Amino acid sequence: MKTIIMTGGTSGLGQVTAQQLNADPAIRFILGGRQTRWPLELSSLSNVRQFSQHILDTLGETKIDALILNAGLSFPIAANTVDGYETTFAVNHLAHYLLLRLLAPALAPDAIVVITTSNTHDPRFSPVAPFASVDAQHLALLALEKSPSGELVFESGFRAYATSKLCNLLTARAFAAAPETQALGVRVIAYNPGFIPGTGLGRNLPTGALPTANPQEAEAARQHAGHVLAELAQGRVIPPAGQVYVSLARGEVTWPDPSTLARRDDIAQQLWRDSAQLAGLVL
Numbered sequence: 542m543k544t545i546i547m548t549g550g551t552s553g554l555g556q557v558t559a560q561q562l563n564a565d566p567a568i569r570f571i572l573g574g575r576q577t578r579w580p581l582e583l584s585s586l587s588n589v590r591q592f593s594q595h596i597l598d599t600l601g602e603t604k605i606d607a608l609i610l611n612a613g614l615s616f617p618i619a620a621n622t623v624d625g626y627e628t629t630f631a632v633n634h635l636a637h638y639l640l641l642r643l644l645a646p647a648l649a650p651d652a653i654v655v656i657t658t659s660n661t662h663d664p665r666f667s668p669v670a671p672f673a674s675v676d677a678q679h680l681a682l683l684a685l686e687k688s689p690s691g692e693l694v695f696e697s698g699f700r701a702y703a704t705s706k707l708c709n710l711l712t713a714r715a716f717a718a719a720p721e722t723q724a725l726g727v728r729v730i731a732y733n734p735g736f737i738p739g740t741g742l743g744r745n746l747p748t749g750a751l752p753t754a755n756p757q758e759a760e761a762a763r764q765h766a767g768h769v770l771a772e773l774a775q776g777r778v779i780p781p782a783g784q785v786y787v788s789l790a791r792g793e794v795t796w797p798d799p800s801t802l803a804r805r806d807d808i809a810q811q812l813w814r815d816s817a818q819l820a821g822l823v824l
């Protein structure tokens with residue numbers, strides 16, 4: 542029996558992943574979410590701590606075979622979380638960083654960790670480039686720009702999202718490089734599912750901000766991206782040695798290099814340390 546923990550399995554591509562894993566009798570599947578049996582509200586660091594403690598208490602000696610950190614949002618309605626941090630950064634990056642740190646000691650040898658990122662982390666592919674530097678303090682305290690009518694300005698909201706996805710990639714790379722991760726044989730994957738229109742991710746986007754899509758094609762893309770995520774988490778799709786980033790490009794699993802900034806080890810390490818401080822962890 543394998544144990545798999547997941548976030549972001551209640552809608553979008555993650556729902557497909559969750560359904561596939563939950564239906565497998567050989568998997569003990571635990572889904573953290575706002576409307577699930579395992580309550581998890583990622584906009585609260587204390588809630589993330591409660592969720593991980595609940596898991597650790599329940600698992601006892603049982604180890605985690607796969608951890609899927611897939612939840613995400615864009616253009617949040619609430620500007621800041623209860624911890625006072627900018628919501629996009631706090632939910633997409635900081636909460637998952639904390640969850641990873643708290644659950645890492647319970648990972649099984651050869652466990653798999655998948656963090657869902659996006660090719661918007663890369664200025665070559667994003668309609669709005671992420672920030673050109675990654676300063677966690679600045680990102681945590683950022684005030685996203687609003688129009689005079691009170692709506693989030695597209696550029697500002699999208700830049701925060703793209704930067705949070707860059708943080709996901711840097712976190713995956715920093716975790717993959719950690720001596721404990723390597724000693725345990727943990728495989729770390731940063732997954733770009735490609736553009737999937739019509740998921741909940743765009744729920745707060747200004748109308749017409751994204752191109753409209755054919756509903757059948759959008760559903761096929763969602764199903765495929767969710768299925769690939771489940772395959773990655775079960776070790777059925779295996780990265781080439783040394784590769785962390787996987788990207789679905791026109792439905793194909795590819796292993797390109799991430800952006801220049803995402804490949805900077807010094808930035809990945811700095812984000813790791815700064816995030817620990819923001820999340821209240823002892824370094």
Ligand SMILES: NC(=O)c1ccc[n+]([C@@H]2O[C@H](COP(=O)([O-])OP(=O)(O)OC[C@H]3O[C@@H](n4cnc5c(N)ncnc54)[C@H](OP(=O)(O)O)[C@@H]3O)[C@@H](O)[C@H]2O)c1
Binds near residue numbers: 582632733
């Ligand atoms: N769609 C795309 O084109 C695309 C492209 C690249 C990367 N991605 C990434 O793929 C992942 C899934 O996105 P999606 O498109 O499938 O979006 P989605 O349909 O909105 O799914 C997002 C998931 O995250 C959960 N979530 C959001 N905020 C949360 C919070 N505060 N606490 C707990 N759970 C929370 C949602 O739960 P609720 O059901 O409670 O809202 C939902 O399960 C995200 O990481 C996203 O950045 C998406």
